[in-house]
Amino acid sequence: MRFRARQSEEFQEQKERFLKKSSEGMISFRRFLFAPNLLTFVISVVVGNAFGSSVKELVSTLFHFFSAIWRWLVQPSHPINFTSTWNALSDFLTSALTLLAIALAVFYFIEFINNWLIGSEQEKWGYDEPHQDALDMQALQKQNNALVKKNIALQEEMIQLLKNGKEGK
Structure with a gap:
């Protein structure tokens, strides 16, 4: 009987340590996953890729337009054809609509x-919230400006004082 009680206490302690470690790990993982720098990087890659695709398609459209105009001007018997x-x-x-859809999806995500x-107001992140490092930099800049004025x-x-000292001699 005594052996089982001891096992039960050890099991209870191990269970509590495991739960504490796993909850700490989940909190750390959540902070990593939703870190502003990581989110900024991911958003930059996703939206940047879609933007690059849109620019590529715009260049292709302009090329086909000027190509059709060129063929029409240079080849007299060639009728103007804008099919391509x-x-x-x-x-x-x-591509532009895809870019817009991706940007909206990222915004709502x-x-x-x-x-x-995200539970606390301090951990929230978004496009219009200043990052703490920028706020710290602004505070240092204000202190620096005050010191420069002094x-x-x-x-x-x-x-x-030097002028007054020279005039007094």
């Missing part, structure tokens, strides 16, 4: 993260 231009324009519009998955005032005071 319309196809390229269709591809560009599809970030909203979902902020409103449902330095200028002291230098002007020193110059005035």
